[in-house]
Amino acid sequence: MKFSIITLSFILVLIPLFISYKNKIGIEKELFINSLRALLQLSVLGFILGFLFKIKNPLWYIPIVLFMLIYASFIAKKRTQFLFLCAFYSISMSAIIILSIMITLKIISLKPYEFIPVAGMIIGNSLNTYTLTIERLKRELFLQKELIESFIAIGANLKSAYKIMQKEAIKAALIPVNNMLQTIGVVAIPGITTGMLLAGASPLKAVSYQIIIIYMLVSINTFSALFGSYFFIREKNENFN
Incomplete structure (x- = not known):
């Protein structure tokens, strides 16, 4: 359920990606990579915080x-x-x-x-x-x-x-x-x-x-x-x- 919500929410990223591409703004690649990076970093953070909070x-x-x-x-x-x-x-x-x-x-x-x-x-x-x-x-x-x-x-x-x-x-x-x-x-x-x-x-x-x-x-x-x-x-x- 949570994974499907995250997947669907990526539509909110695809919209500005399309706008950037359509208007030749030139930031669609950066937005796409950084969006995936944010997803990865936050996913890893969820596991790391459990350890950090025990320090x-x-x-x-x-x-x-x-x-x-x-x-x-x-x-x-x-x-x-x-x-x-x-x-x-x-x-x-x-x-x-x-x-x-x-x-x-x-x-x-x-x-x-x-x-x-x-x-x-x-x-x-x-x-x-x-x-x-x-x-x-x-x-x-x-x-x-x-x-x-x-x-x-x-x-x-x-x-x-x-x-x-x-x-x-x-x-x-x-x-x-x-x-x-x-x-x-x-x-x-x-x-x-x-x-x-x-x-x-x-x-x-x-x-x-x-x-x-x-x-x-x-x-x-x-x-x-x-x-x-x-x-x-x-x-x-x-x-x-």
Whole structure:
């Protein structure tokens, strides 16, 4: 029964594949491969989580989180065609800061069924915002060549021109977060809240957990955009000099 539902749900992937092919958008191959990859990864995850949630020693979290960070950085490098280390530093620093704050404030504990899913959620969102930031910065640098040349012509610091682009990139990368904050609870019904309600939790408790996740996402996305733009601009500035 579950397998047949999964098979039928693949129709939802076939539709955008057909649209991409028909309109010659050129992303049908990537969508198809990534859809199958997601199915495989989630299937494997279902078996692995049973093992991970039995971990007693938090030191085992280090290789698990490190693997997540390396894999996310690899995807970011592939997506943005920019330095692996820039992605790794940006995503790692953002994740470490947010996880440290949440543990220190006892928002989450070091229990595996709390720490590991939250760490994955943080790293995944950090990856998304990082790639959006870098893509926007690359576009700004391409479109604003005249602005950069003007700054150089008047003897201004090149960082001033980069600063303007950094602000625009961060604003653009945070658009999904701002949309989420404006629509959640009105248009978007959070998955965690729905799941907890279906599991029998009280509405207040379900909403409180979702609020924590939302505020966490605001922070992680902001840090990712800030660190990503900083390392990108620093690298470009060093190459220019």
